[in-house]
Amino acid sequence: GRLGGLYVDPIIGHKMTARQRWTPTAVQLQILERIFDQGTGTPSKQKIKDITEELSQHGQISEQNVYNWFQNRRARSKRKQHGGGGGIGGSNNNNGESEVETEAETLNGKRKMPESLRVLPNGNNGIGTTTGTSPRPEDLCFQSPEMSSDLHLLGVLSNPRDDHIVGKMGLSESYNLYDHVEDYGMSG
Amino acid sequence: GRLGGLYVDPIIGHKMTARQRWTPTAVQLQILERIFDQGTGTPSKQKIKDITEELSQHGQISEQNVYNWFQNRRARSKRKQHGGGGGIGGSNNNNGESEVETEAETLNGKRKMPESLRVLPNGNNGIGTTTGTSPRPEDLCFQSPEMSSDLHLLGVLSNPRDDHIVGKMGLSESYNLYDHVEDYGMSG
């Protein structure tokens, strides 16, 4: 993806086909996280301009990128993006420790470890799954496919859109700082 | 054991070996596919909860896993048809909900079937698929990892209570996100 490329997307429709997706560099990410940690919400437009200008010194970026980043960051803070994979025995960490040191990528600079490892700097994502021993399918193949009785309560699932209307509350930024991180983003 | 293992991560240090990701068991996969086949797409939060609770009886799992599974399932069902599709089978486009049913694997109980039985819906092997041997030009993102304290001018950002109050109260003022390509909408 040529972030700084000059090629223009030849209009595929109303969307950009995501042919050029901005990827924050290590330095940009550091700055963004720093700012995110300082403020509690999405910066104003003027702030975005300043931030964008600053981040432009470390790589191609636009105000839209900064805006999206803050929006996503904030939205996913409640989703415990750190323990995203697991969450069961997980560490319910919220946006409290945004100040994480991503030294690995910083040293590389080449950002070979893109996104996945970038969010796991502490070394504990709380998955706890661990197939340490060989979890080969053969081992669990013995289980009989007795799913008929199990799905009795799931029959309602055939209708995924039955309560998507609810959930739209006030637009106020009254975010409960409590860890109600049961929301990983769905229509409900 | 498999996902239900209790082994804890033995501290990798700087780099984390990234514990094995969740892998659905045969029974879980059957249930998930069944539900996916019933509904049109991603279930709601409440549905996810029910599904997760149900699947927990057949192995360790979290709501995030279920959510990701549906997201990937849906995305890849569409990709196979649209992206890989092309025009071999004649009708290229469809709703997207109807995916290639993998009933063969359910019979075996294993996750995959031998290559012989694995029939691709399009058979686009190495023609238009950029995946596989894709030279990612990530060089563009490269830049010196200079971690300078360039935040000097962004110091103002350290004050979260500058105007964000106006922002949250004045959400209705200029939050036309529909044009957020031009104006991503901020209270500035």
Added chain:
DNA sequence: GAAATATGAATGAACG
């Protein structure tokens, strides 16, 4: 065991 493929997970971007 390496290559190829399948797939869970992360995230930027877009929608409503």
Added chain:
DNA sequence: CGTTCATTCATATTTC
């Protein structure tokens, strides 16, 4: 702002 889509990465699994 919350949700959802599309793309990509990393790992698990299969194949040779």
